[in-house]
Amino acid sequence: MPRPVSRPLVAEFLGSLLLAALVIGSGIAAQRLSPDDVGLQLLENAAATGVGLYALILIFGPVSGAHFNPVVSLVDAIFGGLTWRRFALYVPAQVAGCVAGAVLANVLFDSAPVSISTTDRATWPHGASEVVATVGLLLVIFSLTRSGRAEHAPAAVGAYIGAAYWFTSSTSFANPAITVGRVFSDSFAGIAPASAPAYIAAQLVAVAVAVPLLHVLYPKPSTHAEDAVLPRTDHHPTQTGGGAR
Template sequence: MPPVRTIVPLWRRAVAETLGTGLLVAVVVGSGIAAASLSPNDVGLQLLENAFATAFGLAVLILIFGPVSGAHFNPVVSAADWWLGRRAGTGLTVRDLAAYVPAQVVGGVAGAVLANLMYDEAAVSWSSTDRSGAHLWLAEVVATAGLVVLIFALARSGRAALAPAAVGAYIAAAYWFTSSTSFANPAVTVGRAFSDTFAGIAPGSVPAFVIFQLVGGVVAVGLLAVLSPDAGQAADDVVTPPSDTTVRSGASA
């Protein structure tokens, strides 16, 4: 007899998105602080250490929170999930999206504060690292579009169980092949503005990064319309598929 499928309440999914995004930013910022301390004279090694920790940390967080909320941790991913799934009756509802995005942003800020405190820094120290320029904005379009296409390609082909490893690997690679070091996430970008450390971004650079990440999401939706017109059918499996006894999306709770 198949297991009874239950609905995870929206509040619980929002909590999972808050915690997951917060811990992701804590990994990014914390490993950046550690890297700068361990390898003070080698920026390349600092980036390698930061990328390594982020890739593995993200994979673990997807495994932990995926069965609860889908482990989006990213407003662009959540928005694409809603947009692509709306016609098929899959993915996030408008109400879900309205809960996920603020939860992710709040989590991102809290994660940066947590990382600062763990390394005996001021709880909030606005980043002074300017990250502006057309080349960086283009890199954010590429990084974000690639991430969204990867996630939906995995879901559509029934390989969403590979998301922890695949998404972690993509982010690690994108740290190096994009000039912006692949923020690719508005919530993470906002959070990283709260830490004046290796992984930080100046508040004045945040709006443009977020705008071009959203552009990357639009590009991804366009690519999926060409490559996988039925990608929305798999929106319930973004980023990770539900467990045998869990349905995430479309809940009214």
């Protein structure tokens, strides 16, 4: 029998919601707490995101794999660790979750529930940064899962994203769902609607770069590899795929 999809979809929605609330909410807090120091604002935003992401992966990993990210789900499907049907269900849940998380973050800080961002980020350095940031994220995740070290993924992903806030000019969105979500908050972490398509395009380009690299570096998944950041509890024996996240 096929495994049920309701629990993983709920996990992906809630995880994406909390991720967007974490990223945007900590950005709003940083902007208010350190209004005259942009560097300190970025440090506060990056630190909160890194440690919060670690916790979210631990919470939701056993249920859905804790993707929260369409490009992660896409690469997982390419490697056979996620069915295409599940991928088609994950993506809307992730996008809806990130939009809901943006609304929640606005409400938590007594702002208008929806405020469209005016922060223009569409430049060539930002686009290149999104390719680099997203390739790096995919390499971190799938190098660990394809080599049987998935237990290290929560810490590694949180650490990488925290660092990528600083070494990329785009501050490492690396996620089409959260790119859409950030449009709905005119705050420190927001992105103008006109800039979002360029970011999403760069993130998809990163998939085309990362998949061949992973095939070169890890041509065959380890016999001990797992197909999620953390092993899911609802696996069906015929759907564990090729060991990719």
